Amino acid sequence: MFTTGSKYFIGLTALSVVATVLYLFLVNPSDLGALALVGLITSAATLSGVSIFTRDSDTETVEQAVDASAGPASASFWPIVVALGAAMVLLGLATEPVVFVLGIAVLVGGGVEWMVQGWSDRASANAAYNSEVRAKVLGGIEYPGLSAVLTIIVAFLFSRIFLAVSKDAATIFFMLVAAVIFALGFVFAARTDLRKKALSVVLPVSIALLAIAGVVSALSGERKQLVDAAREDHFAIEHRECGEEASKYYDKHANNRVPLRKAVIATITVENNEVSAKMIGLDRKVDTITIPRMNSTTVLFRNLDDSERRLVVNLGSAKVGDTDVVEPLGTCTQLTGKGQEQVLTLTIPKPATAEEPFSFTVPGANGEIKLVVP
């Protein structure tokens, strides 16, 4: 009932169960290692089961009739893959952990493939049957595995393109790509006779194009904004300069579109160098804005002047840590051009006091909007 192939896997299962139990009790129960070992149990158990009811269940009679080793072994490139894996493991130990992990994956994958192939080669004298047995055992792993790898590669290449081209170009480009894919899918669905031939042309071509575009993008690097952001950290608090002049870092690459209008409690506008404010629901100008304490509140800033402006909120002052140094509190938007908008989202935990009133100002423009926090 249990023949060679299955015995090997049953043994492996038992061994990994023991290893897992020992590991869980002796080493570290919450570690990823336990996960890996349970994974080993899983795969070994699956393979034992599979081997029991594919080869071992029905080939005994065949084996009696035909000497299983009589057939020539089929050509195999798995030894090379395993060797590659081993090399990667060693290389990874010396260099990057990623290479090491990938090496392990290649080693395990190649090893399993090799074993199953060797084992299926001896299943019977019938080569066609042997390859079918192999496909039955591994097909269910190979196809999802391969498609996952392919998806990762495609997603990675696409992401390189995304990061390299400008935002608008990326939007248009990918809408076009999606439209083309949709159109092709439609054509293939409608014209079944086209399918095979055309696919064999279209797929490799598009994959090649994607690969070229991805590699070129990866080599040309990310777009300027991202490179700047990474290098200069211009959104960091210490780079937030709220003066009239453009700040070297903070004001780079402002995004002046505001989609989230349902959250806006007040709009502050600068027009003809005068600051004015309107609150949602009130159709007249106000000089005081009251916002609830300790609740995330959004204020919209709209610049209608030619010169670039920013909105600054002054929130009193506070001691720095345990020292006696007192620093003003507050924040500001980036500079925004004519006809454009910025939002400021505030959560203010302390109330404004008579000594230290809060306010909104626009450097370079006249007027001030009082901010009241009860």
Place this chain on the structure above:
Amino acid sequence: MDTVSRVKSSRRRILGTLVGIAASATLAGCAQNAPQDTWEPKGPNAEMIHDLDNLVFPIAYVVGIIVLGLALYIFWKFKDRGQEIPVQGHGKPYMEITLTVVPALILSVVGVFTFRTIFDLAETQDTEIVINVTGQQWWWEYDYPVQPEHGINQPIVTSGQLVFPAGTKVLLRETSRDVIHSYWIPALNGKKDAVPGRVHLLRLEANEPGLYAGQCAEFCGLSHANMRMEAIALSKEDFAKWVANQQKAYVPPAAGTVEAEGEAVYIAQCARCHQVNGLKDAQGKPIISAPDEYVYSGAAPNLTALMTRNTFAGAMFDLVNEKCRADVWGAPSEKFGEAYLKGVTEDCLNQKDLRAWLRNAPEMKPMYAEPNLLGPSDGKYRGMPYLALTEDDIDKLVAYLLTLK
């Protein structure tokens, strides 16, 4: 065919039940006494909605009576009395088309009126006073933005009862600090959800001074049922008085009195979450509460002028005893302002509930105030915790709270 005994049908019982439902649903509009009755509008916005009800409900009744009447007639008329099996006709298209077009016409009439009312109710151009309403588990905070034309020169923060001038177009700006709540005063307008991260607008106007009851209408967790509200409409003069009173300077209790001891207890136990405007510590520095450090929503009711309100704990409990409360609820609208502005005097105070609340709040109202449930909220409470106050402390606190008016 005779395998099944045929049971005599008692159609009248169906008829009776149906008529009963229709009648009772109609008559529900005439009831006088339920404080949250949706068919008793007391302000123009609710009246607009009710006008639509008055259109669509009668249509529904008439259609319902015709259809059900026809049904009953058919049930009776075509009962098996041994007649022949009818010809197997498959329908009459012209009749089908008629029966499709007629309801469509009726509904398009309703649709036109609906359309208009939807946009009328979304109007905000005519607002006269704005009040911010912030929901959190399980109470409402009202804050009055600075509006000098109404005498509001510094922000007023209150909770439990929304006070506003009658005959004035009020605009509520709703939002929430934690989950979705829904603000609903049936006599004044339909409900509108208070959604965290969004600001929603709700028109409110009362024709006459009075007390209008409401209830949080969007399921908001454990104590949803206890999240009530009361809207108090005052005449313009009374509202001005109320506004002035809310903004008056804090008067600390005289040293050596039990109230002063109560203030000390308050500062030690309550002031870290509950703000009382003007309260100062021993060094004369103003005490600013920091509920954001203790409560998940980041807010606790502001207790300045607590005794001008009639409720506490999310309007779950009355701050006044039953007799005094009846005086306010039952006051005719011209006397209402006077009755309400009296506030809570010592003999009116609902000592029982207030003391029980101070003794052990989580026992009075289901809240996530138990330490073992605070893990997911980073150790912050979601309601008033148990404070282990002594009876003596409670006496002092109650005496002190009575001075907050």
Place this chain on the structure above:
Amino acid sequence: MAIIERPDTATVPAVVTPSQAFGVIKRPVASSGWREWLFTVDHKKIGIMYGAVALFFFIVGGVEALLIRLQLAAPDGRILSADQYNQMFTMHGTTMVFLFGMPMAAAFANYFLPLQIGARDVAFPRLNALSLWLLVVGGLILNASWFLGGAADGGWFMYAPNSGPVFSPSNGVDYWVLGLQVAGLASLIGSINLIVTVLNMRAPGMTLMKMPIFTWMILVVQFLLVFSLPVITVALVLLMFQRSYGATFFDVSQGADPLLWQHLFWIFGHPEVYVLILPAFGIISEVLPTFSRKPLFGYPFVVFSGAAIGLVGFGVWAHHMFASGLGPVSVAVFSIATMAIAIPTGVKVFNWLLTMWGGKIWYTTAMKFAIGLVTLFTIGGLSGVTHSVAPSDTQQTDTYYIVAHFHYVLFGGMVFGLFSGFYYWWPKVFGKMLNEKLGSWNFWLMVIGMNMTFGPMHILGLQGQPRRMYVWTEARAGEGFFNLGFWNLIASIGSFILAAGVLFFLINIVHTAKKGKVAPADPWDARTLEWITTNPPKPHNFDRIPVVHHLDEFFHRKYAEDTATHTMKRYATAEEVIKAEEDAADAHIHLPSPSYWPLVLALGIGVLCMGVVYGVPVMVVGAAILVFSVFGWVLEPSTADDSEIDPPSVDGSTKEIAPIG
């Protein structure tokens, strides 16, 4: 075809077909005992099990409802704590929708759809079994939460952010999310299965417009499921990642908009309403013509109005959100769209009435439930029109008026339709007649109880009592005729009368099983294909696949119009019609063998889900079972070996009918 013809052994290489399939990979062949049920792929057995599971959950959900009504019978109820009450109404809604309504419709669909189109099974019999077991697993996960730290407490609509890890700290919502994903998987697989079945396996001559109306409605429902379930699945996955893996899809402090959940939920949730009601419409569209002795009035109109309801049903979801702060333009558009959907629904009511018009109405219990649906659903539909008026809805939504409305629609509609189906098709399924006298008790108690329970809720709602409150207070009850106290009490009493009605049904089941009358071949003088076979049907359904010429094929095989008098005259009995089919029986009918794998696969998915709550190792075990069972599924022989199930025919004259287990 699903029926897997026995392969010709000569063409298969000896080495490929295992002569002695080993262990689990052997297909089970037991045709008796528990194995017969656990491993079956027969659509009829699966249908019965669907029904049993759904009925069980109907009782569970009903008990939850009774507890809710007990709590609310008097002010400041003390039966349940706030937490328990919140769990109770959440699970009542969830159970009734996902574990009773949908599975019971699936039970009828599974059993009768192949019979009504003259097929021998559904297109994918093992997937069918998988659907059933996934439903069971989903139901178990959902209800296991009661014993593992508390059930979900966010309402069946589970609005964000109240469903987040901070606001609902127990694991209840996790179980809810997982259970619904599994149950959703079951429905999705089932719907694809039934769509393929209807589109590909109809009997010769049955064009789409000759298809029985029940099958039509089920087809519409399956399309609704295919398009709406992915949306809720997305929402559930987002919520699962927020709760279990620290994602912030609905975390407002991270910039999320909580209305996202509401849109996702109701884009699923509104079509779901039609998923629940259309099968009931289908059932009574069979019952009313049968007992009126007339074809359905305006068959094409009923079909197209069903399809129209399905289509427009995807465009009205925001009417659940009129108070949630959408802009006036969206509110107006959805308000009008909602009114529009009332029109095809009204068409259906008129068609039912006109079906009875001029008929010869026979008041059986099935018929009584069907006309109960027509009247009660009309009331629910009209109250529905009142809240399509968006401004009125802002007063009504989240009050008991809504509860009244949807219980008239779903209890008066769906449940009455399903009960009509029970009484109509019981003899077909079990070969015994349900007792009509007990049925009458069942019907009248349910009608009275239902109106007493849900009728007063109209008043409660208009008097301003919100839903989902664990207590109501005397202070807000008012006085006089419309005070909340009186009507809450009436509603609570009504709920027990209603429960008594259901109890009579259960008694009827037991009574019928013990000493019920054996059903004749055609107890109702019925009209459709499922009656052209024995009661209960043979495993292979039909001895010969019937050839269809008419919409009501069976009726037209029994009756013909007398050209002289223009009345219908019977010229064949049901027995004769069935005999004719039997005499022309097909040879070589082969049915799919039972399989272990659907059950194992469903269990694997269940364990996998528990891993989300209990950590990665559990998940890995679940994944292992899953992978293992997929392999088993793929590798098992297409049918059980001949030698194991089918004594070879000796002289070739006997019909080979594979016994199935």
